[in-house]
Amino acid sequence: MTEKKIRVLVAKPGLDGHDRGAKVIARALRDAGMEVIYTGLRQTPEMIAEAALQEDVDVVGLSVLSGAHMALAPRVMELLHANGQSHVKVFLGGIIPDEDLGSLKAMGVTGVYGPGANTEDIIRDIKLAVAG
Amino acid sequence: MTTPQAVLNGERLALARMLTKVENNSEEGRLALMELFPHTGRAHLIGVTGAPGTGKSSLVNQLALHYRKQQNKRVAIVAVDPSSPFTGGAVLGDRVRMRDLSGDPNVFIRSMASRGSLGGLAQSTANVVQVFDAAGFDVVIVETVGAGQSEVDIARLAHTTLVVEAPGLGDDIQAIKAGILEIADILVVNKADRPGVENTEKALKTMLELAHPAERVFKHHGTYMGVAAPKSNLNKAVWIPSIQRTISTEGTGIAELVDAIAKHTAYLRSSGGWALRERTRLEVELEALLREGLMNKFRESTTAEAFEQALEAVIQRKVSPWEAANDLLKGSTA
Ligand SMILES: Nc1nc2c(ncn2[C@@H]2O[C@H](COP(=O)(O)OP(=O)(O)O)[C@@H](O)[C@H]2O)c(=O)[nH]1
Numbered sequence: 322m323t324e325k326k327i328r329v330l331v332a333k334p335g336l337d338g339h340d341r342g343a344k345v346i347a348r349a350l351r352d353a354g355m356e357v358i359y360t361g362l363r364q365t366p367e368m369i370a371e372a373a374l375q376e377d378v379d380v381v382g383l384s385v386l387s388g389a390h391m392a393l394a395p396r397v398m399e400l401l402h403a404n405g406q407s408h409v410k411v412f413l414g415g416i417i418p419d420e421d422l423g424s425l426k427a428m429g430v431t432g433v434y435g436p437g438a439n440t441e442d443i444i445r446d447i448k449l450a451v452a453g
Numbered sequence: 454m455t456t457p458q459a460v461l462n463g464e465r466l467a468l469a470r471m472l473t474k475v476e477n478n479s480e481e482g483r484l485a486l487m488e489l490f491p492h493t494g495r496a497h498l499i500g501v502t503g504a505p506g507t508g509k510s511s512l513v514n515q516l517a518l519h520y521r522k523q524q525n526k527r528v529a530i531v532a533v534d535p536s537s538p539f540t541g542g543a544v545l546g547d548r549v550r551m552r553d554l555s556g557d558p559n560v561f562i563r564s565m566a567s568r569g570s571l572g573g574l575a576q577s578t579a580n581v582v583q584v585f586d587a588a589g590f591d592v593v594i595v596e597t598v599g600a601g602q603s604e605v606d607i608a609r610l611a612h613t614t615l616v617v618e619a620p621g622l623g624d625d626i627q628a629i630k631a632g633i634l635e636i637a638d639i640l641v642v643n644k645a646d647r648p649g650v651e652n653t654e655k656a657l658k659t660m661l662e663l664a665h666p667a668e669r670v671f672k673h674h675g676t677y678m679g680v681a682a683p684k685s686n687l688n689k690a691v692w693i694p695s696i697q698r699t700i701s702t703e704g705t706g707i708a709e710l711v712d713a714i715a716k717h718t719a720y721l722r723s724s725g726g727w728a729l730r731e732r733t734r735l736e737v738e739l740e741a742l743l744r745e746g747l748m749n750k751f752r753e754s755t756t757a758e759a760f761e762q763a764l765e766a767v768i769q770r771k772v773s774p775w776e777a778a779n780d781l782l783k784g785s786t787a
């Protein structure tokens with residue numbers, strides 16, 4: 322059989338209203354050969370964890386522009402753990418102040434990317450995280 | 454643990470992982486399918502196909518809501534989208550239209566990429582559907598983009614196939630291929646709130662009149678290995694697809710569509726069509742597995758050099774492909 326496909330859930334939690342960035346990432350990951358499940362705007366952490374479970378993904382990518390990342394990210398992680406999906410790697414994109422990076426990493430977020438991040442880097446990091 | 458028993462017990466994580474294994478056609482997945490198979494055959498399989506943007510995902514969302522709220526049925530959804538032929542990746546976006554279903558433990562949605570291979574898609578879809586069936590889902594809805602042979606193959610899986618159209622998608626009914634009408638048990642004109650519904654409906658009616666009685670795809674040859682399929686009395690009552698109008702963004706026409714699906718089910722049951730479809734589906738699956746197994750057996754008992762030599766002889770026109778194949782087959786049974 323072919324190599325196992327990397328499956329990624331791209332979700333946009335929170336109430337801010339546009340998902341352009343999330344869509345750009347989704348397409349970049351597709352072009353890197355991944356299967357991206359796109360769930361759309363205004364996802365609650367519960368909806369994200371449920372979709373991650375049903376889709377048996379390897380990676381969850383959260384796009385958060387509202388500044389609510391310190392509430393949303395840990396909640397998603399907590400639900401993933403509760404569902405038995407501790408192996409799922411969580412990546413975060415958005416406007417994240419430097420002083421939050423430490424605590425995000427400490428709670429187990431695998432990668433954090435600002436608006437200017439290079440998609441090549443994100444793709445490489447995802448592949449490494451899933452393989453490792 | 455991802456055991457067949459865990460799937461039968463209704464453990465959702467086990468179900469999700471099992472779906473991955475059978476989708477990848479892994480050894481473990483195959484072994485599990487053997488154990489799950491005796492528990493299959495109870496679900497009603499509904500295919501939903503049509504051009505991109507006609508509103509299939511929105512329709513599936515409404516159908517699932519209806520089955521949940523009005524009939525308390527457990528609903529599984531398999532949403533298939535194409536993989537990129539260049540990178541093998543895919544963006545699977547059907548869940549965006551199905552957010553009403555989230556939070557309901559009796560609904561399970563799985564997105565699937567077509568992964569390029571036609572026959573392979575039909576097989577992995579069949580595998581995934583079998584797992585849902587064994588896991589006790591009463592209704593399994595499979596959404597695919599209407600694009601050709603793979604839809605016909607997937608329609609063979611379904612008991613009831615809905616073909617979805619919408620007004621304003623190109624020159625009336627250009628989007629409808631003759632082959633797609635052939636697989637339709639029910640025609641849905643979605644986006645009935647849009648101008649042009651009458652035209653779309655009229656065009657569909659005309660095509661239906663021209664096409665009927667169409668040779669149905671599920672009337673498979675049925676004579677493999679010289680065994681004739683049992684005579685059915687399908688011809689006594691020919692099924693003519695009905696045309697249903699829906700507005701999936703509002704839920705309009707869904708109850709009527711569900712009635713039409715129930716009528717089709719009743720027709721299949723009374724005409725012997727249900728059994729015939731089951732038979733056809735399993736026959737196709739059995740044949741595909743045989744073909745694959747025989748091919749593997751052949752590969753095991755034939756060296757690559759022997760194959761290369763035979764191929765070379767054919768290229769040089771020393772022997773015909775038929776002779777070469779015969780010789781290889783003779784050699785391999787040693
Ligand atoms: N006006 C109108 N729009 C609809 C209807 N059903 C779906 N849509 C919209 O059509 C677009 C495509 O819908 P989607 O369900 O994703 O179509 P699919 O590609 O066939 O699965 C979305 O923007 C939907 O909101 C309908 O009945 N009326």
Ligand SMILES: [Mg+2]
Pocket residue numbers: 509510511546547596
């Ligand atoms: Mg769709």
